[in-house]
Amino acid sequence: MPRMRIASGPVLLVLLACAVVPAGADPTTAAGAELYQRFCASCHGAEGHGDGPAATTLDPPPADLTTIARRRAGRFPDEEIHAIVDGRAVLPAHGTRAMPVWGYELEARAPPPAPGRASAQAMTQRLVDYLRGLQRE
Numbered sequence: 001m002p003r004m005r006i007a008s009g010p011v012l013l014v015l016l017a018c019a020v021v022p023a024g025a026d027p028t029t030a031a032g033a034e035l036y037q038r039f040c041a042s043c044h045g046a047e048g049h050g051d052g053p054a055a056t057t058l059d060p061p062p063a064d065l066t067t068i069a070r071r072r073a074g075r076f077p078d079e080e081i082h083a084i085v086d087g088r089a090v091l092p093a094h095g096t097r098a099m100p101v102w103g104y105e106l107e108a109r110a111p112p113p114a115p116g117r118a119s120a121q122a123m124t125q126r127l128v129d130y131l132r133g134l135q136r137e
């Protein structure tokens, strides 16, 4: 399974922790903010500053998601961020990626008969929209 090769121990622990959190609303219809708290806050922090409870175990540390635009000359690149979150197109040639490949994770959570790929892309887009709203100058 590809994810096993790129996920390090702490990442697997976080993913397991996510799995035992009581299932809330169906994630395929949840708002971006809710998806974020459910899947991302453990590493990136409740407000996106890269200071979630799992952050200290990660190298490199989780990015501060409120400064995505600031670190890119004031531009929030929708497509690039979508690709980073999905993860399947940006597997590193060398080394490890500390960030989970959400494309696989979200597809796996789309209950039948929801078409997994389309549903995962819609969830990813809601997350990207939410992240755009977190940007500060």
Ligand code: HEC
Pocket (backbone or CB within 6 Å): 010, 011, 014, 035, 036, 039, 040, 041, 042, 043, 044, 054, 058, 059, 060, 061, 062, 063, 064, 065, 067, 068, 071, 081, 084, 085, 097, 098, 099, 100, 102, 127
């Ligand atoms: C297991 C911890 C972990 C979880 C959970 C996690 N991330 Fe990340 N994320 C990281 C790390 C670490 C990085 C730094 C880049 C790297 O992996 O090399 C990162 C980087 C990013 C980046 C790139 C930011 C930039 O400025 O380049 C984005 C966007 C992002 N994460 C979004 C998300 C979203 C959305 C979720 C939830 C669906 C999420 N992350 C869940 C660990 C995590």
